[in-house]
Amino acid sequence: MLGPDFENIVRLLSRMPGIGSRSARRIVLHMLDNKDNMMLPLAESLQKAAIDIQNCQDCHTLDTSSPCHICAAMTRDRSLLCIVENVADLWALERTGSYKGLYHVLGGTLSALDGVSPDDLHIPHLITRLDELQTQELIIALNATVEGQTTAHYITDCVKGRDIKITRLARGVPIGSALDYLDDNTLVTALDSRSAM
Amino acid sequence: MLGPDFENIVRLLSRMPGIGSRSARRIVLHMLDNKDNMMLPLAESLQKAAIDIQNCQDCHTLDTSSPCHICAAMTRDRSLLCIVENVADLWALERTGSYKGLYHVLGGTLSALDGVSPDDLHIPHLITRLDELQTQELIIALNATVEGQTTAHYITDCVKGRDIKITRLARGVPIGSALDYLDDNTLVTALDSRSAM
Structure with missing residues (x-):
């Protein structure tokens, strides 16, 4: 045994x-x-x-210190705030090395089916932070799924009225992918958002 | 960080x-x-x-006691010894509930490429056990792979000369499988070992 x-x-x-x-x-x-x-x-x-390892008191990512090393870094652009669903998404963006602003980890997406309401996510805290940080641009980097987009719309509604530019990640053909293997929705979006060469 | x-x-x-x-x-x-x-x-x-959890001193399986609960059980048929490659294989046989003898876990198979020699496995100990237990039947339940069969042949050679019946698991069509999906070797073996209905 x-x-x-x-x-x-x-x-x-x-x-x-x-x-x-x-x-x-x-x-x-x-x-x-x-x-x-x-x-x-x-x-x-x-x-x-x-x-x-604890959650950062500000952005809710995981770190050995709170505030985390990103929130504490004086070199980051504090006028930019990027909303991500979870810590793994934050890491994916950090790996690119091309984003220099702050983050806010929601801890999930709104879902009526799973009973996830705005209060279960860190949305009230997001609003407080936007005011404290005097954020100029809010980048919504949520998944391009139904739940991600519902959450994105909800957040946009909450922030409306403040003088904050709200942006989201571009949609289109992933680099290195073959058109033949892409789903129709992505292709339609890429076609609609085509840019001049 | x-x-x-x-x-x-x-x-x-x-x-x-x-x-x-x-x-x-x-x-x-x-x-x-x-x-x-x-x-x-x-x-x-x-x-x-x-x-x-330690290795059993007798059969080398993993258990909280040594000898393990199988080696210690008085209800098992001590004249039967079944050789398996590893603990997972022993569990697979135990799950069937149809084998009531003892086991011997080799801890691998002979492999010239990986430098696994008989002394790296528990083959010398197997020979000692066969004599101690006065085993009457030795069942070789090694994988039907090249390494498994090389090891099976080596063990057969080692045991030769003793009055022990050596058997191996039957080869053939797995229950529930479609002939169309079987590899040629299995089909040839099944055909060669066909039995009367």
Whole structure:
């Protein structure tokens, strides 16, 4: 018998994105074969990271300090605020290295089906920040999905009346992609928003 | 910044079977969103399991006790010994509930390419066990791959001369499978080993 801890690890791992119960078992077996250089260091790092990593009080991203290193950086353009759905999206934008403003992580998108209301997201805090920071441009970088766009429209309505320029990411053909493989909606959007060469 | 522990978790997770660095990041984010009911319990269980779960001194499977619950069970048929490559294969056989003998986990298969020699596996110990247990039938349940069969032949040679019946799992058409999708080797084997109805 492998005991309750083994079953607990399998149960917890199989609740992670992309891992089923069969691969969870394979992973635990792999770890048990490498206890000293995999299983125990992982346990230790998980414990430390759970304590050290917190949500930033300002933008709600994850960081070892609050305010996070982006909010605290004096070199960032504080007149720009970019709204993202989650931390992974913030990282994707940061990886490009071409955005130098601040962020605001919503923590999800509005969804009547899943019962996510504006108060469940960080939308009230967003409004407060916009006033405090005297933001000049608000970039909405939400997913081009129904939920993302519903949320984008809701936020636009909330911000309306303030002297803030609201923009969103451009829609069109992804770089490197073949037209043949694109969905019709993307192609129609790209055609409508065509630009002069 | 997320600190060295975050990077350490991502690095360790992405070395697990079936997890890449991108999914490792997604998993850690998911855990950071569920620290109290996911991340910390996982850390604790990993630590406990790493201490509690050991290899059985007899059959080399993983268990909280050594000898394991299979080797220690008085109800199992001690005249039967089944050789498997790894613990996952042992579990697969146990799940069927139709085998009541003992096991011997080799811990891999012979491979000249990867430099795995008989001494790296538990083959010398297998021979000792066969004599101690006075095994009457040795079932070779290794994968039907080149490495598995090389290992099977090597073991057969080692055991030769003893009064032990050596068997292997049957080859043929898997239950529920369509002939059209089977590879040629399986079909040829199934045809050669056809049985009377």
